[in-house]
Amino acid sequence: MEFDFSKYFNVANFExxxxxxxxxxxxxxxxxxxxxVVKKLLPKSLSQQRKxxxxxxxxxxxxxxxxxxxxxxxxxxxxxxxxxxxxxxxVVGVASQTSIGNIVSGFFLVGEKSFEIGDVxxxxxxxxxxxxxxxLSIKIRTFDNQLLRIPNQTIIxxxxxxxxxxxxxxLDFNVSVAxxxxxxxVKTLLEEVAKANPLSLDEPEPLIVFKDFGAxxxxxxxxxxxxxxxxxxxxxxxxxxxxxxxxxxxIEIPFPHVTLYTGEATKPFPxxxxxxxxx
Amino acid sequence: xxxxxIYGKKQLEPGNSNLIDFESFTLGIKxxxxxxxxxxxxxxxxxxxxxxxxxxxxxxxxxxxxxxxYLTPALPAKPMVLKGSRLVISPHQRLTFFVKVPLMLQLxxxxxxxENLLTEFPFQxxxxxxxxxxxxxxxxxxxxxxxxxxxxxxVPDENFAVCPVxxxxxxxxxxxxxxxxxxxxxxxxLRFKEYLITSMVKLEYKGKDHVSAVNYGxxxxxxxxxxxxxxxxxNPEGKSLLKINFHxxxxxxxxx
Numbered sequence: 269m270e271f272d273f274s275k276y277f278n279v280a281n282f283e284x285x286x287x288x289x290x291x292x293x294x295x296x297x298x299x300x301x302x303x304x305v306v307k308k309l310l311p312k313s314l315s316q317q318r319k320x321x322x323x324x325x326x327x328x329x330x331x332x333x334x335x336x337x338x339x340x341x342x343x344x345x346x347x348x349x350x351x352x353x354x355x356x357x358x359v360v361g362v363a364s365q366t367s368i369g370n371i372v373s374g375f376f377l378v379g380e381k382s383f384e385i386g387d388v389x390x391x392x393x394x395x396x397x398x399x400x401x402x403x404l405s406i407k408i409r410t411f412d413n414q415l416l417r418i419p420n421q422t423i424i425x426x427x428x429x430x431x432x433x434x435x436x437x438x439l440d441f442n443v444s445v446a447x448x449x450x451x452x453x454v455k456t457l458l459e460e461v462a463k464a465n466p467l468s469l470d471e472p473e474p475l476i477v478f479k480d481f482g483a484x485x486x487x488x489x490x491x492x493x494x495x496x497x498x499x500x501x502x503x504x505x506x507x508x509x510x511x512x513x514x515x516x517x518x519i520e521i522p523f524p525h526v527t528l529y530t531g532e533a534t535k536p537f538p539x540x541x542x543x544x545x546x547x
Numbered sequence: 548x549x550x551x552x553i554y555g556k557k558q559l560e561p562g563n564s565n566l567i568d569f570e571s572f573t574l575g576i577k578x579x580x581x582x583x584x585x586x587x588x589x590x591x592x593x594x595x596x597x598x599x600x601x602x603x604x605x606x607x608x609x610x611x612x613x614x615x616x617y618l619t620p621a622l623p624a625k626p627m628v629l630k631g632s633r634l635v636i637s638p639h640q641r642l643t644f645f646v647k648v649p650l651m652l653q654l655x656x657x658x659x660x661x662e663n664l665l666t667e668f669p670f671q672x673x674x675x676x677x678x679x680x681x682x683x684x685x686x687x688x689x690x691x692x693x694x695x696x697x698x699x700x701x702v703p704d705e706n707f708a709v710c711p712v713x714x715x716x717x718x719x720x721x722x723x724x725x726x727x728x729x730x731x732x733x734x735x736x737l738r739f740k741e742y743l744i745t746s747m748v749k750l751e752y753k754g755k756d757h758v759s760a761v762n763y764g765x766x767x768x769x770x771x772x773x774x775x776x777x778x779x780x781x782n783p784e785g786k787s788l789l790k791i792n793f794h795x796x797x798x799x800x801x802x803x
Contacts, residue, residue: 436677466673471628471689
């Protein structure tokens, strides 16, 4: 049996193909142009996330429409597709259970508005700036400049902390002082450290709590409020200032001590000279 | 205003330097062919008198051929929050009092106009604070001034501006001021007699559940007839605004 090339490679089909290519090129250009124009026209007050959603809507609906136009141009009837939609839907549903779960979770995430692009979030032990919220996952730029992809389903079922949601934050320092220290004096020093730091907010007032009689010393919590962009500056400066102030005032910061006994407390610990092997 | 000496024009030929002494810092300026080296030396951290040679390690501003540098006062860029503790205004009474607002030192090259502003420094450390609730307040500086009932009680000081505040309590209960925000970025700075003085802040208090009205203006007694304006408002919006100006502390601040 001889293959009849003329049946497929003829002028009519070539013309059809040319039209498809033309529609494809013009269609894609139009979708991108439309998305660009809409992005420019969106009010500046609209959050980045909403702008992204609008843009995505234009892309997805544009490409879907383009696909239908091309299929129509190729004279491919959509009726059998829709006819088989039930079966296909079932197969696709089973095969892409996770993906569909992610897509649905994505809609819930966007609706819930617990974070937006640009927010700093913590998910488990990971933290970073929300880079994009996509159909299947969210992308986070970690602080060491890596891109972390977290599936939407994971996000929706995990505890998430939005670090930058509110304009100000409290940073907690756990400080420990020796049992011999005068706690009233320590409290005053910590208050002075917080007060002297220009980035630490005067109000809400710094929080000082005597937390615990710890293993090595008395544990104290110093909570300092600050405007969220100043996180690192406040953390480093207060940390340094506490240490410097305690050193200057002779306040002992205890650390765990280990005492070794050889069995008889009165006898010295045996020391071996490793070069000669003598005791 | 004879006594104000720290502000004004400084003229330096290329290659020349100058150290200008202020209360908390020393300002070093050095003229280069077409620019300025500017450096501040904090008196709290630097014990010895700074050397003129160190100025060239400061920031270089390429400004052009003019050998003039203008040192002028300005009000802070953020609003200031007054912690009131001793002022109570009875219903339908009006009180005028004065506070001292710390000033900033601005440096302009050639001419005092916005595009020529090189840098600015606070004369003293101003602490950050927050006005309002932790979820929706606004950033501000803490105003650590007493309230003076008479302007004469204030000793003229070129590091501070006097801010007259006039509050009318248009409510049926007494107003005990806890926190009051003064939007100093919307005020004019003027010179009158021996004082640097801001526009008057006129507030109408209408009750805890209502926003108060604020108005900025001048008075003949405090600002004179011909206004000698030293600095225009940084944020010229809001001449008359309905805004939250009073804040009453809720328990959330003090408990955890």
